[in-house]
Amino acid sequence: MTITAGHLPAIVALIAGILILIMPRLLNYIVAIYLIFVGLVGMGLLKWLHL
Template identity: 65%
Template sequence: MTMSIDVNLLTGILAIIGGVLILIKPKLLNYIVAIYLIVVGVLKVLPYVT
C-alpha cells in the first residue's frame, strides 16, 4: 500500500504551520513566505518536468 499526499492537503498544512510560526515570531515572515513560495512552485512544476 502506497501513501500519496494530495498537493492541496500539503499546501494547506504548510499554510497552517507558517501562520502559527508567524504569530509566534513575526520576524520569520520573510523566510516563511520565501520557503512557502519555493515549495509550492516546485510542487506545481514537478509534474511537468518528470
C-alpha cells in the same frame, strides 16, 4: 487519520500561521520557502515526491 495531497497546503498554512504569530520576523523566510517550493512543484522538478 491519513494525510493526502489535498490536506498538505492546509497543514503548511496552519503551521506557517502559528509560527508567524509567535515570531513575526519569520514571515520573510516562510514566504520565500513556500514560493520556492511551489515554483519547484509547478515546474515538475519534485515529481519524485508524488505531490
